[in-house]
């Protein structure tokens with residue numbers, strides 16, 4: 101049986117930590133769908149289309165990875181894709197409680213969808229999209245945190261925000 105995994109998230113923007121999880125998932129599963137959530141309650145730096153475009157570019161070397169977006173319940177989206185697994189990256193103990201809660205809720209909603217946690221690599225355990233944006237806004241370097249393409253796009257956003 102071919103296993104398709106969905107890796108959901110905001111990806112605002114994609115970081116090296118996300119890419120690490122995507123690359124390792126692509127080696128583990130037959131197909132990986134990176135799914136950008138449409139979340140009305142957040143005010144993102146990048147639109148859904150911009151986030152998808154960045155994700156498509158930074159995963160272009162992975163032939164079994166595709167990028168999509170969804171809104172509504174994650175488990176409904178997973179079903180609609182004929183996927184079996186949800187991948188979540190776990191960075192630190194602080195992630196665990198909320199992720200555990202979401203995994204159990206998703207299992208209650210659909211007991212056939214399995215949530216699998218992938219431990220992040222040590223070097224990315226502190227990394228988050230929010231921190232990347234904060235460091236960039238305060239003038240700090242983000243070139244070790246996100247791919248060069250994303251560094252450039254964040255700088256463009258910040259320039260536009262100033263004018």
Ligand code: PNS
Nearest residue numbers: 108109110111137172173174175202205
């Ligand atoms: O990158 P993020 O913002 O931590 O990703 C959060 C995400 C997309 C995984 C989460 O918000 C989600 O699963 N949204 C879908 C809504 C849903 O299914 N909610 C009920 C189950 S917890």
